[in-house]
Amino acid sequence: MQVNNSVSQLNQSIIQINTSLNSLNIQIGNNYIQTTYNLQQINSTLSNSISVQNGQIGTINSQISSLQQQINAIKTSVDSISGSSLTGSCWITGAGMFDKYTTCSVCNSGVCVNIEQDK
Structure with missing residues (x-):
């Protein structure tokens, strides 16, 4: 009788452990899904930010090129005046x-x- 009670208690403990493990697995799964979503959002935000910055760099490079052309034109003009x-x-x-x-x-x-x- 004592053995049967012990086995019954052991079975109840195993059932509780299994229930806890199932709950933990569900939480881990939910956390994984949420973490994956968050990482995708971060990746998307960073990609968009990098794209915007690349566009700004392109604009700045274009402005630098334009300024260089203006400087060269002024230099040519000054050289022309200096040479005459x-x-x-x-x-x-x-x-x-x-x-x-x-x-x-x-x-x-x-x-x-x-x-x-x-x-």
């Missing part, structure tokens, strides 16, 4: 104290521009 001879002369035009203004003629390689300065 600037000449010019100025004179005062107008009569009377309040009607006078200065005119200058500035020439670069034979091309002249008149610049008038107000009174």
Whole structure:
């Protein structure tokens, strides 16, 4: 009789252990599903962020290229001016104290521009 009670108690303990293990397996499964979902969300967010940053890098590189072209154009222009001879002369035009203004003629390689300065 004692043995039967012990076996019965052992069986009850085994049933409780199995129930607990089943519950634990379900929790582990649910945690796995949730963790997998979270990792997929993180991966998607990072992929989108990297894509946006790559687009921004492309835009910045394009702007750098454009600025480099502008710098080169300015440098060419400066080199052109430096390589030529600037000449010019100025004179005062107008009569009377309040009607006078200065005119200058500035020439670069034979091309002249008149610049008038107000009174």
